[in-house]
Amino acid sequence: MNLDGLLPWGGLAGAPFDAADMVVAGIPYDGSAVYRKGAALAPARIRSLSAAMPPVTEDGQVLQGLRVHDMGDLDVGPDIGEGWMRVAEHLAAVPLTSLLTVLGGDHCTAIATIAAQARRHPDMQVLWVDAHPDLCDFSRGGRWTCGCAMRRALEVSAIDPARVVIAGGRDYDPEEVEFIKATGILLVSARELAADPAAAAQAIGDRLAGKKVHVSFDIDALDPAFAPGTEIPSAGGMSTRQALDLLGAVLARTSPVGFDMVEVSPPFDNGDITSFAALKLIFEFWGMSWNGKR
Numbered sequence: 001m002n003l004d005g006l007l008p009w010g011g012l013a014g015a016p017f018d019a020a021d022m023v024v025a026g027i028p029y030d031g032s033a034v035y036r037k038g039a040a041l042a043p044a045r046i047r048s049l050s051a052a053m054p055p056v057t058e059d060g061q062v063l064q065g066l067r068v069h070d071m072g073d074l075d076v077g078p079d080i081g082e083g084w085m086r087v088a089e090h091l092a093a094v095p096l097t098s099l100l101t102v103l104g105g106d107h108c109t110a111i112a113t114i115a116a117q118a119r120r121h122p123d124m125q126v127l128w129v130d131a132h133p134d135l136c137d138f139s140r141g142g143r144w145t146c147g148c149a150m151r152r153a154l155e156v157s158a159i160d161p162a163r164v165v166i167a168g169g170r171d172y173d174p175e176e177v178e179f180i181k182a183t184g185i186l187l188v189s190a191r192e193l194a195a196d197p198a199a200a201a202q203a204i205g206d207r208l209a210g211k212k213v214h215v216s217f218d219i220d221a222l223d224p225a226f227a228p229g230t231e232i233p234s235a236g237g238m239s240t241r242q243a244l245d246l247l248g249a250v251l252a253r254t255s256p257v258g259f260d261m262v263e264v265s266p267p268f269d270n271g272d273i274t275s276f277a278a279l280k281l282i283f284e285f286w287g288m289s290w291n292g293k294r
């Protein structure tokens, strides 16, 4: 990949920390991945490839003028159960006038991200885009494994599960289905999204309309055909197109406050298509949430 002469983040980075529209941080940690590690390499790979992205959205919205500050990588240490607080501390210090974009890492990095976001925006809702709910109390040998990522994130942030929407789900443990039913989480499955995209976006938008929303995007929500480079591929997922359209429809009715992109695993990728899908989603999220107004 020849990126000579090109700057990261489409040339948008370089704004001061306290005067940025968008603050980017990486959390290169995959210690909670039980199946296949590799997501720790994602922040570096995504950042590097970001130089190939032009600062213009797919609808021709020019992003020049969007002030981006990249904090670099934050160190969780060897154990997310111990290290999330330290990372959350750094992210919580991001000025309230900035939106946050975080690059995982496995999905347990979202524990730190959501904890920080809940401190910055106590009334926010969570849109969890994922093939899996990650709502187990205990999964695959531990309480801080990826199957527990959202369960721990909600606990440490004291977020009422009724403030969560899951989009793109299709692989569940029995415990997770019970938790979703018992707590009032809205689950819109991958099948529902594909069968009637407009109705699915409407249902999600109705739930979140007018509210602050943080989007936690597990790249495995996309079908493995579009995002093979991930910890555990799950068949029957969304196309990148469907995901972009869903985000556009939902975010148009809400106030986005942040986005974390997790579970991109460069060692399992094919020609970087997963990292580029992640970058497409990030740049379009920037366009959807900025509008040149902030």
Ligand SMILES: [Mn+2]
Binding pocket: 107, 130, 131, 132, 133, 134, 146, 149, 218, 263
């Ligand atoms: Mn996940």
